[in-house]
Amino acid sequence: MTHALEAFRKVFRQLLTLALLATAGGAGATSTDGYHTIQVVPVSVLSGSFATSLFIHNSNASPVNVNVTYYPGTNYDPLLVTAPSPVACGIKVIAAGRVAQFANLTALCPGALSGFGWIWAEEVTANSIGPHRPFNIFTRIDNIAGTAGFEAEAYPPHTFTGTSYVWITGLRRLAGGGGVAPKQTNCFTAALNEATTIQMTALDGSTGAVIAGPLNVAPRQMFRFLDVFSVLGDLTGGADVSNAVLRVSTAANGAAAFPGSIVFCTVQNNTTLDADFRIAKASPVFDNHVQRLQGQIVDEAGIPFALGNYPNERNRHVVYFKHPD
Secondary structure: OHHHHHHHHHHHHHHHHHHHHHHOOOOOOOOOOOOEOEEEEEEEEEOOOEEEEEEEEOOOOOOEEEEEEEEEOEEOOOOOOOOOOOEEEEEEEEOOOOEEEEOOHHHHOOOOOOEEEEEEEEEOOOOOOOOOOOEEEEEEEEEOOOOOEEEEEOEOHHHHOOOOOEEEEEEEEEOOOOOOOOEEEEEEEEEOOOOEEEEEEEEEOOOOOEEEEEEEEOOOOEEEEOOHHHHHOEOOOOOOEEEEEEEEEEEEOOOOOOOOEEEEEEEEEOOOOEEOOEEOEEOOOOOHHHOOOOOOOEOOOOOEOOOOOOOOOOOOOOOOOOOOO
16 A cells, blocks of 8 residues: 555656646747637737738637727827727627638727727637637738738737736837937837736846836826837937837736736837837746746755655645636
8 A cells, every 4th residue: 555655646746747847838928829718919000000900710610709809009198097998899700710801900890990909809609618719810010001010919818927027128219310210119008907007117238227217107008109218218318229128017006916917019110111019028927837947846845855654744746727718
């Protein structure tokens, strides 16, 4: 009996270590794990400069019903304290094995006005016992001429996990002349599902020195910061910037200790009206499933793990279960 129990413990420990290895790298900014039952599109736009086309793919053998909600954003205004109202876009039925294409934001969401915002899309096909049917969303954001643009994939909501800081690197500004900057950085922030106060600071990537900010942003809104260095309070005197880092922290506002937030920037070329897209990366990530520690073989007191002497000593095994979408 003793030998059988010790053998079981050894096998269990091996399986637990393998599970930790398998989950240690389970999340990323862009991942091949792209089909989920909830998807967040960080930005969708319809304006005089850019327009978004959207593609929803159902890889299942049965149709999937996707309920879509659009949350409009606005340019930053320190006096604006009321978030624009969300727009219910209705349920989109995606045929089995097909891709539904929506030419622009209003085709997806007829009640949406021109502008920009983020999208929450949730599968509502399944009943309380399933089975659920994950889906994927891809978007293309082109200039009005259709000659240039960028792509922005959808992300599962756990991508925007609460954390002390998120970071965006490689930001720049090319001042130029004539009053129009050839290149400028525009940044966007939004609270996910919790009241959030967001603080933004721009740093020099080479020296770590503050070059703009910080700036506090009101909770529960999506704001766009055109030429983010100027909005934050440029400390460079309008000089060119080639290696800036945006550091963003979130604070609770009567909700969770570290609310989730959507943060991203685009570096826009004002000559050709093309742009790139980069979503903020969290560090550290407050999620045990994505910690970089590969395995932990210690007991509750932090002492290296050892099998106890049966029957007077016992070992406690902890297994983490990650909630689905």
